[in-house]
Amino acid sequence: MSGRTRARACPERTCVGCRERAAKGDLLRIVAVEGACVPDHRGTLPGRGAYVHPVPACLDLAVRRRAIPRALRAPGPLDTAALRLTVEQATP
DSSP states (O other), X not given: OOOOOOOOOOOEEEBTXXXXXXXXXXXXXXXXXXXXXXXXXXXXXXXXXXXXXXXXXXXXXXXXXXXXXXXXXXXXXXXXXXXXXXXXXXXX
């Protein structure tokens, strides 16, 4: 026996807001669609994705630092209204 454990590694991603690593399932994937940030709950939308914790504090940090357009490699500023609405609804 080799001493390896059978537990599978959980994929991790970095939140563009707080820059902390977390499990992929704990983060919200964001993609750019026609100049707007759109939440991708199922993770199936095409294109480059960025990840953020689904809390207003991390979203505010990401917007203030202009990290979302940079992570998505978008040419200009993106509309985050739909994303903000989704995050605020998810917060208890």
